[in-house]
Amino acid sequence: MNDEAKVTGRGPAKADEPIEAERPTLKTIAFMAGLGVTTVSRALKDAPEIGQATKNRVRLIAKQIGYRPNRAGVRLRTGKTNVISLVLNAQSEIMGLTSNMVYGISEVLSNTPYHLTVTPYSAENDPMQPIRYIVETGSADGIIMSRTEPDDPRVRYLTEHGIPFATHGRTEMGIEHPYHDFDNETFADMAxxxxxxxxxxxxxxxxxxxxxxxxxxxLQRGFLRAIEEGNATPIAVAGIDVDTALGTIRRKTEEVMSRPNRPDGIVCCSGSTAIALVAGIEAAGLKIGHDVDLVSKQTSDVLHWFRPEIIVVNEDIRHAGRQLAQAVLRRIEGADPRELQSLSYPF
Incomplete structure (x- = not known):
């Protein structure tokens, strides 16, 4: 057996058999750019002392040859993972929320050393579980999470442990932290x-x-304020909400809309829920825009195609993803959390 067979456990390579290419390294980029390895490394880290033209050239070469930093080596040298973790409820809005948020975050991270991982959790599970796992294993440098609570234990835990994070939504617990939120109070009032x-x-x-x-x-504050100012009657719909299975929403809506004291207007904060509501309304023999009007928030451009009679308010989730990614990156760099808080408004 020749030396090659001893090392690889394979026979000699055939003449027409492709040889696996070596993984591109900083030395590869340095050779192709005619620069030193240190300069290449600093350019990829966006060091201020490196000119923009040099950074652009180095990044272009890195992209063309498929360079990826060795994350294990980076962690050994710097103590960082170069990972941002997006923690999402597995029952999140199906019509564009998750995908558009991922797109927005990825747009920001694409020009940085950071990579995105998505960590889902079920509504039946403790939302602290994925947060503790990430912190205890040191598997991410920063965390983005949604569905915040007024007194959110995740926010308290991450703040106490000094972990950079940003939330999609606000809290009411007196802790200043990075967030991006949609002005749901204004939405409900306008709707x-x-x-x-x-x-x-x-x-x-x-x-x-x-x-x-x-x-x-x-949502409740905006809704009840407008109801009071308009001298209208709020109608409670028990047993269903935006987390309820769509089939159940459709069935319950048909029951409610078949009653004599049914609502003649509905405000909805979810595109997929709105579709289930329409199915229930029409199953009760009623027509959107005639017997009942529906205003719904959406995160993707679907409802106008589904039923043009629905009054639509858009929430740009891709923009939210970009804002959250920028906030958590700046927090990693040490920025004041009060400078990393933003709101989007209904349009």
Whole structure:
């Protein structure tokens, strides 16, 4: 047996058999760019002392040859993982929220050494579980998470452990932290007033699962304020919310809309829930835009195609992803969390 067979456990390579290419390294980029390895390394880290033209050339070569830093080596040298973890509830809005948020975050991370991992968890499980795992294993340098609560134990835990993070949503616990949020209070106020302007006076809201999540409180404040100002009647729809299975929402809606005291206007904060509501309304023999009006927030451009009669308010989740990624990266660099707080508004 020749030396090659002893090392690889294979026979000699055939003449036409491809030889696996070596993984590109900093030396590969340095050779191709005519630069020193140290200069290449600093250029990839966006060091301020390296000119922009040099950075652009180095990044282009790195992209063309498929260079990826050895994350194990980076961690040994710097103590960093170069990973940002997105922690999401597995029951998140199916119509564009998760994918668009990932796109937005990835757009920001693409020009950095950081990589994105998505860590889902079930609503039945403790939301602290994935957070503790990430912190205890040191598997990410920063965390992005959603569905914040007014007094959120995850925010307290990460703050106490000094872990950079940003939340999609606000808290009410007196801890300053990075966040990006949609102004749901303004949305609910505007949506309800648009129904009042159409002469609707018995109005229901399909909001969050409970006051346990902050955005539900914001929705309630805007909704009830507009109801009071418009001298209308709020109609409670028990047993369903945006986390309820769509088939159940459709069935329950049909029951509610078949009653004599049914709502004549509905505010909804989820595109997929709105589709289930429409199915239930139409199963009850009613017509959107005639017997009942529906205002819904959406995170993807679907509802206008589904039923043009739905009054649509857009929430740009890709923009939210970009804002959250920028916030957590700046927090890793040590920026004041009060400088990393932003809001989007209904449009």
């Amino acid at each position: 309800t007033k648009s129904l009042l302007a159409k002469g609707r006076r018995r109005i229901a809201m399909m909001g969050g699962p409970s006051p346990a999540v902050t955005y539900f409180r914001h």
